[in-house]
Amino acid sequence: MISSFARTSLRLVLLSLAFLAMPAWSADGAVPEGPAVMGIPLEFILFALTLLGVALFHNYTFYVGLTGMFTIALYKIVFTGFKTGAGLMGFVGHLGHEWVILANLFCLLTGFALLARHFEKSHVPVILPKYLPDDWKGGFVLLVMIFFLSSFLDNIAAALIGGAMAHQLFKARVHIGYLAAIVAASNAGGAWSVVGDTTTTMIWLSGISPGEVFEALVPALVALVIFGIPAAKQQHAHSPILKSAHAHTHVDWARVGIVGLILVFAIVANVTMNLRFAQLADSFPAIGVAVWAAILLTVGVRRPDWEVLPETVKGTVFLLSLVTCASMMPVEKLPLPSWQAAMGLGFISAVFDNIPLTALAIKQGGYDWGFLAYAVGFGGSMIWFGSSAGVALSNMYPEAKSVGQWLRHGWHVAVAYVISFLVMVAVVGWHPHAPHKAGAEPAAVSQPAPAAATAPQ
Numbered sequence: 001m002i003s004s005f006a007r008t009s010l011r012l013v014l015l016s017l018a019f020l021a022m023p024a025w026s027a028d029g030a031v032p033e034g035p036a037v038m039g040i041p042l043e044f045i046l047f048a049l050t051l052l053g054v055a056l057f058h059n060y061t062f063y064v065g066l067t068g069m070f071t072i073a074l075y076k077i078v079f080t081g082f083k084t085g086a087g088l089m090g091f092v093g094h095l096g097h098e099w100v101i102l103a104n105l106f107c108l109l110t111g112f113a114l115l116a117r118h119f120e121k122s123h124v125p126v127i128l129p130k131y132l133p134d135d136w137k138g139g140f141v142l143l144v145m146i147f148f149l150s151s152f153l154d155n156i157a158a159a160l161i162g163g164a165m166a167h168q169l170f171k172a173r174v175h176i177g178y179l180a181a182i183v184a185a186s187n188a189g190g191a192w193s194v195v196g197d198t199t200t201t202m203i204w205l206s207g208i209s210p211g212e213v214f215e216a217l218v219p220a221l222v223a224l225v226i227f228g229i230p231a232a233k234q235q236h237a238h239s240p241i242l243k244s245a246h247a248h249t250h251v252d253w254a255r256v257g258i259v260g261l262i263l264v265f266a267i268v269a270n271v272t273m274n275l276r277f278a279q280l281a282d283s284f285p286a287i288g289v290a291v292w293a294a295i296l297l298t299v300g301v302r303r304p305d306w307e308v309l310p311e312t313v314k315g316t317v318f319l320l321s322l323v324t325c326a327s328m329m330p331v332e333k334l335p336l337p338s339w340q341a342a343m344g345l346g347f348i349s350a351v352f353d354n355i356p357l358t359a360l361a362i363k364q365g366g367y368d369w370g371f372l373a374y375a376v377g378f379g380g381s382m383i384w385f386g387s388s389a390g391v392a393l394s395n396m397y398p399e400a401k402s403v404g405q406w407l408r409h410g411w412h413v414a415v416a417y418v419i420s421f422l423v424m425v426a427v428v429g430w431h432p433h434a435p436h437k438a439g440a441e442p443a444a445v446s447q448p449a450p451a452a453a454t455a456p457q
Contacts, residue, residue, distance in 0.1 A: 043080075043307035046072050047325050051351050053386060054322075055403035061385075062314055065321035072328050082328070098327050100285050102320050107288025108156055108266075109319065109392050113312040114295055115262050116160035116396065117305040118266050122255035132169070138241040139178065139232035142166065143185045147224055150189030151196045153263055154270075154287075159186040159389035163257075163396045166235075174240035179400045181231030181409025183390045184381035188223050192216035193375030194368075198307035199358040200373050203272070208433075215370035215428050216377070219420035223378065226416035234409065258298045265294040300368040319388060326352050337366035343421050345372070345377025350386035354379070368432050371424065382414045383407070 037045055050068025054061050076082060077091050084093030095102075099110070119125070132138035142165060148246060150158035162182045181421045190196030193212055194204035200213050269290035329352075335341040345357055354376040361372050380387030384394050384406045394400040 006108075009040050041330050043072060043329055046075065047329060048323075050325060056350065058402040058404075061401055063121040064317045065318045065325075069321040069324050071128050076328055080330075083091055088457045095324075098324065100283060102287040102323065103285035105320060105323065105388060106316055107285060107292055108154065109316040109388065109395075110309060110312050111262070111288065111291035111295055112154070112157045112392060113308050113395060114158050114304040114306075115157060115259055116164045116289075118255045118262075118302065119259045119316050120164040121166060121302075121305075122252045122259065123249050124251055124256060125165040126249045127251065128165060128169060132241065134241055136229075136232045138169070138237035139235045140228050142169065143181055143228045143232065145225065146182060146185040147189035147220070147237065150186040152267070153196070154266060155186040155190040155197055155387070155389045156341055156392045157263060157266070158189060159183055159393045162186065163393050167396075169241050170235060170239045171242065174225050174397060175231075175235045175238040175409065176400055176405050177409035177412070178231045178235040178238075178395055179393060180381065180384070180406055180413050181227050183384070183387065183393055184227050184378070184416065185224060185409075186389045187381045187387055188220040188378050191374045192220050196399065197373075197377050199354050199376050202358050202372060202438040203362065212369040212433075213373040216374035216424075218428055219424040220378065222414040222423050223420035226419055227410075227412040230412040231410075252302075253303050258294075260300055261298060262291055262294040265290040311398075312395045315391055322385060327375070337361075337364065337368075337432055339368070339371055339425050342367060342371040342375045346375035346417060346421065347382070349376045349379040350382040354387070365434065368430050370428065371421075371430065374424065375421070378417055378420075382410075382417060 046068065050064060050072075053064040053068065057064055073091055077087055081087065082090040082094040084090050084097060128142075132141050142162065145165075146158050146162035149161060153161075159182055162185065163174075163179070164176065166182065170178075187197070191200065194200045194210040194213060203213060204210055266287055269286045272286075335344070345361070349357060358372070358376050361367055361376075380390065383403055384390045384400050390400075400406065
């Protein structure tokens with residue numbers, strides 16, 4: 001007997017084929033504008049409904065995400081088309097433009113899930129209590145470690161390593177507020193380093209000096225204190241840290257070596273492709289391939305926990321569906337650069353993929369790049385699916401897949417973002433740069449002002 005889900009899917013396919021027979025573009029080849037509600041394109045409304053569905057039906061996020069992606073894709077195929085063309089072929093061309101990002105994310109999320117299991121089974125997390133305070137300060141020190149790991153590792157890897165350590169240190173009872181803090185620590189740590197996050201690497205490769213984003217260290221450290229202390233106290237009340245290491249625990253140095261090799265492969269691939277083969281980096285998922293090459297090369301040394309892959313793949317496909325939805329939004333321009341606009345981009349990045357946001361900002365120019373890096377890098381921490389690190393960690397801890405619980409118990413992350421950003425405005429000051437990309441349209445920018453004069457009222 002055919003299941004109801006299969007029957008519904010069949011109806012959708014037949015309906016899609018019927019729609020595909022309809023003309024999508026006008027005769028002169030111009031891309032028609034779709035309907036709008038109060039000036040808001042329908043694509044944004046469909047995306048907002050998808051995100052609302054994720055928030056309300058957190059037990060069915062996988063199906064909500066896929067439904068939203070197929071609905072938006074079908075709408076654009078039929079009515080508006082894509083920059084790459086009309087109808088189904090336009091959609092295929094769009095996916096051809098996005099496939100490198102999607103492939104890299106898929107490989108990184110699945111590969112780093114196996115890395116986290118290698119790290120957990122190395123028993124390093126078990127002996128950590130010997131070196132950490134045995135009260136709430138132990139949880140805070142762990143967040144500090146994640147913060148600095150993420151400054152030179154991918155933030156997904158830092159979050160998963162932190163999650164693996166927390167699983168051992170807190171006897172598998174990790175508070176949702178502390179999970180939010182782990183994600184926030186990994187994102188904040190990567191926001192001030194050009195090798196710590198994809199967005200900061202994009203800024204670097206566009207011709208901006210690495211020192212321009214280093215100023216984001218100021219708000220990142222402030223945020224770490226603001227969200228880290230409440231989160232550590234939440235965790236201590238929920239499940240205190242182990243007071244002592246197991247007496248006869250031995251570190252599996254082979255697994256530690258595998259973790260190190262995977263990370264080295266990822267870092268080398270990232271730096272090599274971006275510095276020596278920049279054009280090829282846009283057409284080949286080198287980082288993801290490098291991670292899996294290291295995993296497969298070490299299978300004979302220690303067997304990976306392949307059992308974690310089914311649930312990880314499900315969570316990864318969910319994230320990719322949201323990234324694909326975001327890539328189909330008709331975002332042609334951003335507001336004029338200002339610290340207020342940059343701050344707003346942080347809130348947007350909690351629900352909108354920060355990679356296209358960063359690309360648009362680079363093209364527009366006129367930003368203070370440290371402000372932009374911090375906003376788009378840390379802002380996604382406010383919701384569990386707002387960053388790839390959050391989605392990766394929620395695969396390890398499924399109870400985190402609730403927007404309501406995340407906001408309720410991880411309130412300190414949003415508070416930390418607002419306060420730390422305003423501290424950056426007051427201490428560092430907004431110093432915008434003129435558009436630097438060839439062919440970039442001039443953008444109106446505010447004049448640099450002394451730090452004291454730029455503080456918000």
